[in-house]
Amino acid sequence: MALEFRGVTKQFTTNSGAVLTAIRDVTFKVNEGEFVSVVGPSGCGKSTLLSMTAGLYQPTTGEVLVSDQPVTGPNDHVGFMLQKDLLLPWRNIVKNIEFGLEARGAAPGPRRERAMAELKRCHLAGFENHYPYQLSGGMRQRAALARTLAIDPEIILLDEPFSALDAQTKLLLQDSFAATIAESGKTTLLITHDLSEAVLMSDRILVLSERPGTVLTEIKVELPHRAHPLKRRVMPEVGEYAGQIFRHLKLEEKAI
Amino acid sequence: MSSATATAPAVNAAATTRPRESRAALYASLGLLALLLVAWQILPTALAVPKYIIPTLSDCLVEFGRMWTSESLLANTASTALYTILGFAIGSALGAALGYLLGMSEFWEKVLSPYILALQIAPKVAFAPLFIMWFGYNAMPKLLVTVLIVFFPVLVNVLQAMRTVDRDLVNLARAYNLSRFQIFLKVEMPSTLPNLMAGLRIASTLAVIGVTVGELVGGNTGLGFLISYGGGQANAAMVFNAIILLTVIGFLLYSALVRAETRLLHYLPKAQF
Ligand SMILES: Nc1ncnc2c1ncn2[C@@H]1O[C@H](COP(=O)(O)OP(=O)(O)O)[C@@H](O)[C@H]1O
Ligand SMILES: [Mg+2]
Numbered sequence: 001m002a003l004e005f006r007g008v009t010k011q012f013t014t015n016s017g018a019v020l021t022a023i024r025d026v027t028f029k030v031n032e033g034e035f036v037s038v039v040g041p042s043g044c045g046k047s048t049l050l051s052m053t054a055g056l057y058q059p060t061t062g063e064v065l066v067s068d069q070p071v072t073g074p075n076d077h078v079g080f081m082l083q084k085d086l087l088l089p090w091r092n093i094v095k096n097i098e099f100g101l102e103a104r105g106a107a108p109g110p111r112r113e114r115a116m117a118e119l120k121r122c123h124l125a126g127f128e129n130h131y132p133y134q135l136s137g138g139m140r141q142r143a144a145l146a147r148t149l150a151i152d153p154e155i156i157l158l159d160e161p162f163s164a165l166d167a168q169t170k171l172l173l174q175d176s177f178a179a180t181i182a183e184s185g186k187t188t189l190l191i192t193h194d195l196s197e198a199v200l201m202s203d204r205i206l207v208l209s210e211r212p213g214t215v216l217t218e219i220k221v222e223l224p225h226r227a228h229p230l231k232r233r234v235m236p237e238v239g240e241y242a243g244q245i246f247r248h249l250k251l252e253e254k255a256i
Numbered sequence: 257m258s259s260a261t262a263t264a265p266a267v268n269a270a271a272t273t274r275p276r277e278s279r280a281a282l283y284a285s286l287g288l289l290a291l292l293l294v295a296w297q298i299l300p301t302a303l304a305v306p307k308y309i310i311p312t313l314s315d316c317l318v319e320f321g322r323m324w325t326s327e328s329l330l331a332n333t334a335s336t337a338l339y340t341i342l343g344f345a346i347g348s349a350l351g352a353a354l355g356y357l358l359g360m361s362e363f364w365e366k367v368l369s370p371y372i373l374a375l376q377i378a379p380k381v382a383f384a385p386l387f388i389m390w391f392g393y394n395a396m397p398k399l400l401v402t403v404l405i406v407f408f409p410v411l412v413n414v415l416q417a418m419r420t421v422d423r424d425l426v427n428l429a430r431a432y433n434l435s436r437f438q439i440f441l442k443v444e445m446p447s448t449l450p451n452l453m454a455g456l457r458i459a460s461t462l463a464v465i466g467v468t469v470g471e472l473v474g475g476n477t478g479l480g481f482l483i484s485y486g487g488g489q490a491n492a493a494m495v496f497n498a499i500i501l502l503t504v505i506g507f508l509l510y511s512a513l514v515r516a517e518t519r520l521l522h523y524l525p526k527a528q529f
Contacts, residue, residue: 074433080428080431082424086425088442090523102434102442132523133523151432
């Protein structure tokens with residue numbers, strides 16, 4: 001099993017001292033090579049799932065396992081990227097991609113080779129010496145993906161990576177990410193609040209409730225072309241799947 | 257690749273309009289300077305202002321020559337410049353070091369911040385007589401005043417910047433298993449560099465003030481000393497010359513910092529007007 005949550009509850013103590021339960025009793029599994037999306041209302045604890053998988057903090061109760069190992073801290077198995085590209089503005093693109101490799105004591109030569117390979121894979125060849133401010137938002141996210149892939153993680157966590165982009169760039173980038181991820185064969189957890197994005201990109205979708213987040217249901221997306229969201233986009237079933245998630249989230253009742 | 261070459265012409269276009277505009281500004285500045293110098297030469301005489309109130313440009317030039325030969329102007333200027341740079345270097349190194357240390361320890365920051373605030377508000381130049389009582393009439397008091405006056409803007413800027421380093425960036429570094437020191441070196445230090453440089457710029461102008469006050473209060477060397485000496489003799493031209501040279505020292509230090517800053521922070525997008 002690539003990733004497993006076993007009865008995970010996470011509570012935070014807020015600044016005022018109150019206890020806030022972000023997620024409650026969350027249990028799910030992600031198989032190797034699978035692409036799973038997590039959708040849910042904002043504030044339901046989606047990013048909290050990601051932080052615990054990355055080992056930035058521990059569950060209050062329950063267990064998070066990556067490759068059957070309990071996550072006890074930051075580890076080499078997990079790479080994550082956020083809505084913000086988090087590129088270091090003072091480094092050029094290739095040095096940014098090398099960033100994750102630097103704590104591993106790899107020699108500079110092979111490290112550069114590795115970074116250049118990821119750069120090509122993410123269609124950024126020719127931009128290695130550019131600085132982040134010289135790139136468009138979409139290209140910066142591709143650089144962030146290259147940095148994430150460079151450490152060769154077993155799981156990639158994507159936290160709303162497309163939500164800061166304009167509609168067109170978003171479609172193109174979803175397509176490019178899907179292809180790159182399919183080619184790399186990486187297990188992926190995509191956090192999103194865009195229902196159709198979840199349908200276009202995933203094998204399976206976890207629907208979370210409002211806070212405290214729990215898994216309401218799992219929806220298996222039985223559509224071809226997982227590596228090509230643009231091809232999926234024209235399929236009539238996409239709307240049906242999105243509608244199904246919509247009903248689980250009981251969005252009609254809230255649209256008053 | 258195609259977009260890489262596509263961006264090149266845009267950069268060139270900006271590069272060609274830039275110098276033209278800045279050259280026009282430079283000519284205008286020089287024109288204004290010429291105008292001021294002419295007014296300086298003509299107006300005091302025309303308005304019958306006596307020489308010991310406002311000396312003319314030529315009075316000052318003559319006095320400059322006299323100071324050069326009989327007041328060891330070069331040695332005095334060099335001394336002031338030396339202590340300005342020395343005080344600036346020591347004060348900003350200490351300020352930055354403490355800023356980074358406190359920036360990494362929330363506890364000590366909380367413990368020390370009221371004292372830092374109090375010291376920051378206290379007028380540092382007022383310490384000069386005290387330092388003279390402690391250390392005597394030597395270079396120590398002026399150096400200490402300068403270090404003290406330079407210390408705080410650098411400390412406060414660094415501390416402020418350390419507080420606002422992007423938490424997500426630090427978390428990313430943690431997720432990549434970087435050690436605490438590596439995070440400091442590779443994320444926090446460079447993140448705070450713009451603020452550090454801004455602090456240094458402020459500090460460079462204050463450094464001149466620190467040295468001058470030290471020399472005014474208790475010195476027998478330096479431009480500050482020449483100011484109090486010239487003032488005692490009602491030699492306004494001497495005071496004018498010393499002020500101008502102090503300004504030049506401050507300006508050179510400031511310009512050097514601005515140049516260093518533009519080189520170091522080349523990766524920040526330039527504002528396009
Ligand atoms: N470090 C924290 N301290 C206190 N509360 C937090 C912390 N992190 C998240 N929360 C709270 O937990 C809830 C879930 O947050 P998050 O996982 O970011 O939601 P989502 O990503 O689904 O929008 C929110 O109400 C948020 O305010
Ligand atoms: Mg979130």
